[in-house]
Amino acid sequence: GNSVTQMEGPVTLSEEAFLTINCTYTATGYPSLFWYVQYPGEGLQLLLKATKADDKGSNKGFEATYRKETTSFHLEKGSVQVSDSAVYFCALSPRDDKIIFGKGTRLHILP
Amino acid sequence: NAGVTQTPKFRVLKTGQSMTLLCAQDMNHEYMYWYRQDPGMGLRLIHYSVGEGTTAKGEVPDGYNVSRLKKQNFLLGLESAAPSQTSVYFCASSSSSGGASDTQYFGPGTRLTVL
Numbered sequence: 001g002n003s004v005t006q007m008e009g010p011v012t013l014s015e016e017a018f019l020t021i022n023c024t025y026t027a028t029g030y031p032s033l034f035w036y037v038q039y040p041g042e043g044l045q046l047l048l049k050a051t052k053a054d055d056k057g058s059n060k061g062f063e064a065t066y067r068k069e070t071t072s073f074h075l076e077k078g079s080v081q082v083s084d085s086a087v088y089f090c091a092l093s094p095r096d097d098k099i100i101f102g103k104g105t106r107l108h109i110l111p
Numbered sequence: 112n113a114g115v116t117q118t119p120k121f122r123v124l125k126t127g128q129s130m131t132l133l134c135a136q137d138m139n140h141e142y143m144y145w146y147r148q149d150p151g152m153g154l155r156l157i158h159y160s161v162g163e164g165t166t167a168k169g170e171v172p173d174g175y176n177v178s179r180l181k182k183q184n185f186l187l188g189l190e191s192a193a194p195s196q197t198s199v200y201f202c203a204s205s206s207s208s209g210g211a212s213d214t215q216y217f218g219p220g221t222r223l224t225v226l
């Protein structure tokens with residue numbers, strides 16, 4: 001079946017540090033992959049997505065590359081800010097089925 | 112363009128009481144979803160709808176009912192609330208299901224406490 005596994009948090013970093021949040025998936029076929037972000041007290045919102053192998057999604061300084069050979073979609077940012085503190089969800093959307101979310105990774109950025 | 116709105120934002124119920132959560136979207140989306148979010152559990156799909164007049168069960172449907180009488184509205188009902196239903200409830204909508212177009216748009220959430 002389809003599933004998403006992401007690293008457990010919380011992840012605590014200092015401002016300007018490099019961020020990686022790992023996400024791996026299991027899927028049949030060729031799903032689309034997403035990262036959603038949830039800021040405190042809000043609903044989830046799309047951060048970036050990639051629709052095929054080797055695609056790189058990017059937004060707000062965040063990047064993730066669709067790696068079919070390692071079934072991964074790791075989220076990275078070169079220099080985090082306090083305003084990046086949030087919960088990050090990796091998700092996959094199979095071609096013919098509903099989207100599946102990971103359990104989320106809470107990120108704390110210290111000033 | 113309000114996107115996805117949810118009513119109410121907060122609610123406290125006593126065990127056995129009933130209530131309805133309202134979700135509205137103004138993007139003309141066919142698909143709508145209700146999720147619950149609990150600590151350490153991520154998002155779990157309760158019910159969803161693939162169009163006006165249709166509903167289907169998700170991962171955790173027990174204790175909830177839904178209705179989609181109008182395309183823009185998706186109602187979630189609790190007939191007899193239980194403490195286990197204390198959670199944050201999110202509504203979402205999308206223009207399609209599956210694949211690259213399945214970007215879901217979320218409401219701000221309803222925080223429900225059942226005493």
